[in-house]
Amino acid sequence: KAGVTQTPRYLIKTRGQQVTLSCSPISGHRSVSWYQQTPGQGLQFLFEYFSETQRNKGNFPGRFSGRQFSNSRSEMNVSTLELGDSALYLCASSVRTVNTEAFFGQGTRLTVV
Amino acid sequence: GESVGLHLPTLSVQEGDNSIINCAYSNSASDYFIWYKQESGKGPQFIIDIRSNMDKRQGQRVTVLLNKTVKHLSLQIAATQPGDSAVYFCAENAGGTSYGKLTFGQGTILTVHP
Numbered sequence: 001k002a003g004v005t006q007t008p009r010y011l012i013k014t015r016g017q018q019v020t021l022s023c024s025p026i027s028g029h030r031s032v033s034w035y036q037q038t039p040g041q042g043l044q045f046l047f048e049y050f051s052e053t054q055r056n057k058g059n060f061p062g063r064f065s066g067r068q069f070s071n072s073r074s075e076m077n078v079s080t081l082e083l084g085d086s087a088l089y090l091c092a093s094s095v096r097t098v099n100t101e102a103f104f105g106q107g108t109r110l111t112v113v
Numbered sequence: 114g115e116s117v118g119l120h121l122p123t124l125s126v127q128e129g130d131n132s133i134i135n136c137a138y139s140n141s142a143s144d145y146f147i148w149y150k151q152e153s154g155k156g157p158q159f160i161i162d163i164r165s166n167m168d169k170r171q172g173q174r175v176t177v178l179l180n181k182t183v184k185h186l187s188l189q190i191a192a193t194q195p196g197d198s199a200v201y202f203c204a205e206n207a208g209g210t211s212y213g214k215l216t217f218g219q220g221t222i223l224t225v226h227p
Contacts, residue, residue, distance in 0.1 A: 004156075033213040042220065043157075043202065048213030056214045090156050094213065102147070102215060104156035 002026065004093050004105035012111045018079040021108045025072050025093030032074040033102065034066060037088040046089075049074055050096070081112045121200065123222045132190040132225075136203030136218045141184060143205035147215065148177060148188045152199045160188070160201075190223075198225045 005024040013019050025032050034046040045058040049068035066076040072093075078085055088109050092102040126132050138146070144165040149157035163170045163177045163186075170177050176189040186203050200222050204215040 031213050033215070035215075035217075043204075043217035045214045045216065050213065056211060058214070092156075092213075092215075101159050101162060102213070103159060104149075106154075106156045 004091055004103055006089075006091050006105035006108050008108060009106065010109045010111075012113060013081050014113055015081055015083060017081050018077060019081060019110060020075055020077045021089055021091075021110070023074045023076075023091030023093075023105060025074070025091075026103055029093035029095055029103075030072050031094045031096055031100075031102075032068055032072065033092045033094075034074070034076050035090040035092065036060070037090055037107070038086075043090070046076065078110075083112050086110060086112045121220050121222050123224065125224045125226065126193050128193065128195060128225055128227050130193055132188075132193045132197070132223060134188045134190075134201050134221045134223065136186040136188075136221075138184050138186055138203065138205045138216075138218070140205060140207050140216065141181075142207045143216075144208045145206040146177070146179060146186055147204045147206075148175075148186075149202045149204060149217075150197075150199045151202065151220070157202060193223075193225050195225045195227050198223055 007022045031050045033048040037043045047057045048055050052068045063079045068074045088107040090107045092104045094100045094102045147162040148160040151157045161172045161177050174191045178187045200220045202220045203218040
């Protein structure tokens with residue numbers, strides 16, 4: 001079956017702009033989590049959605065937001081982009097929220113200039 | 114100023130050797146642990162998981178050991194192959210209200226020489 005799909009794969013944005021990233025989970029998976037990966041901080045949890053509800057949020061400013069649709073697809077939005085937001089944004093899906101395998105997509109590489 | 118990147122531990126082995134990658138986790142309440150492999154340009158790929166009520170679990174060519182006393186996790190790869198070269202991450206989940214949240218270690222770079 002198809003894996004986790006993230007679009008777009010690459011993005012270049014200018015400081016101050018906003019961006020929306022998309023994630024389509026594996027069919028049947030209702031939990032979607034987002035992570036930011038940078039060389040300086042490693043992999044950091046952003047937030048997690050289950051059945052269209054945000055269940056948990058990491059330590060990121062309010063410029064980072066997300067949502068989940070009834071078909072479990074998820075989007076994350078970053079407003080007022082800063083240079084430090086340049087990162088690989090990864091989405092992971094799982095059947096339920098805890099103690100289950102989380103499968104990652106290939107990520108969206110965001111570059112802020 | 115310029116950010117300083119994480120200095121990842123590295124492990125260099127010869128093809129056919131066994132590899133052991135170690136991870137110290139932080140939360141004694143964590144009850145689920147996963148090892149991921151990440152190749153360049155790809156997202157993390159699930160390798161094996163273990164629950165806190167176990168101390169060992171085996172998969173194909175991989176074994177995970179969990180020592181809750183010292184909060185230590187290890188991944189053993191048997192007969193390491195060049196295709197195993199990647200960055201390996203351990204991750205923990207505390208369960209309870211930590212819905213879907215995995216806390217990742219810094220990663221270890223494994224290089225396998227033919």
